[in-house]
Amino acid sequence: MCLGAMFVCIPIGVLADAIGRKWTTLLTVIPFSIGWLAITFAQNTAMVLVGRFLTGMAGGSFCIVAPLYTSETAQTEIRGTLGAFFQLFITIGILYAQVLGFIFGVKLFCFACLAVPIAFGICYIFQPETPVYLMKKRNKEGTESAFKRLRGKDYDPSGEINSIRAELDRQEALKGEFWPQLKTPQGKKSSLICFMLMFYQQLSGINAVMFYSGAIFVDAGSTINPAYCTIIIGVVQVFATVFATWGVEKLGRKILLMLSDGAMAFSTFLMGIYFLLKEKKMVSDETITGLGWLPLLSLVIFIIAFSFGMGPIPWLASAELFPPAIMARMSSCAGMFNWFLAFLVTIGYAPVSNMAGAFTTFFIFTLVSASGVLFVLFVMPETKGKTFQEIQDELGH
Incomplete structure (x- = not known):
């Protein structure tokens, strides 16, 4: 899925410039639908992999063009709120899949997932192209x-x-649509900020934390069905992201990002301490059992923090900071970088943890998130309430 999303990012940016944001978004319905049909009627593993690759392509495309469409249609006063709705509906979609996956069998679950892009396409076809x-x-x-x-x-x-x-x-006036504008102060600084935000988002450890979530509930002494645990996590993500839709315009992007990174650094540090004590047997088993609440508390803090800051805002930033003439293609490049990092973390987390210990990876995540606070504080401009022209003027200084 990550590979499918990664490979489609660059072509989708070119396509969005060629045929428009609206029709590019509508085209994602095709690989979404074919992918879910392939998974539904799969006769072997290869068909499942093809289906996952196609849905990954569609999902990766949507992560580029949906924030772009939102930023180019929304009024300045509510651009951030509407941009955060993108992450909100991702979390709602995850919760939708978690609940239906628990209730339905495989085929009925796949049909329920297939219904979403089809319904979207029917509704979205009546929307206008972006004014920009x-x-x-x-x-x-x-x-x-x-x-x-x-x-x-x-x-x-x-x-x-x-x-x-x-x-x-x-x-x-620069007499070029891409390279000359990418070399301007605005192009260079927006690229640095957006790529680094994608780096901090994925290297914060979100995939690793979600991977360990089941084990964390067990360590906490929970007797809840693991399926219920994932649904609980999904509900927490939704409510935390609802806060982001309010806070992104009230508090600003920078404040939310720094609070988010700071809280994630704190929570992964606590997880690192817990797994260090456990894996190195630095305390008794009874003590570790008594500390079972610590990773559970850290997990909840991490998910809430990620959902209101580092989850939605990097995607929003890509649709706000790049100059309009290169926005589609550079947002695509940033998206490809994001999915590439997601792929590396997904395949690399387990080997690194097995070799160096889970505590080592969580301490690395802590350092990454802590450095993210400093990066946002000193490098990223605040875009709350600013027009595209005002943002570009600030980046040019």
Whole structure:
């Protein structure tokens, strides 16, 4: 799945610039549907792998184009909130799959998953193209029509149109659509920030923590069915991400990211201490049993912290910071980097833990998250309440 998502990121950025954000998003319904059908009627392992690869392609594509569509259609005042809704619905989707996976058999579960992209396609086809894309294509009538669809028929879009046009004209003055603008201060700084946020998101240890979640519940002395445990985690993620939809505009991106990274560093440090004591037998078994609540508390803190900051905001940042002319392709590159790191962490976590101990990997995650606080504090600009032009002006200084 990670490989499918990784390989499709670059082509999807080019496609989004060629045919638009709307139609690129709609095209993801095809691999989603074929992938779930392949898994549903799989006769062997190869068909399951093909299905996973195709759904990974669709999911990776969606992670690029959905935040892009949101950022280019939302008003400045609510852009962050709507951007955080992307991660919110990911967590709702995860919970949906966890609950139905517990209730249904394999085939019925796959059909329930197949129904989601089909229903999405039917609803989404009636949505307009983004005004920014239409402006890039110099479709003035289409731009005004899109704004009125999005803001209301009595809305005067002239202010937003002038702001977008000014930024596009400034970029067109560079006489290039990609490399010249990537070499500008705005292009360089936005690339550094977005790629590093993807790095901090994946190297925070989210996949490792989720991998260990079942064992953590057992260590805590829980007698709850493991399936219920995963559902509990899913519910916690949803409610924590709901907070992000509020906080991203009230508190700002930087505050949420620093709080998120700081809390994740604290929680993985506690997990590292627990597994160090356990694996090195530094205390008695009775003491370890008595400390069973510690990894459970750390898990809850980590999931909440990730969900309100490091989960949603890196994807939002990619759709806010890049200059409009290179946004689609550079968001795709950042997305590919994210999925590549997810793949490395997924396949590398167990071997490293077996060789050096789980405590070592959790201490590494602690250092990564702690350094993320400093990076956000000193390098990342606050984008709350700012237009695309204001963001680019700040990046250029």
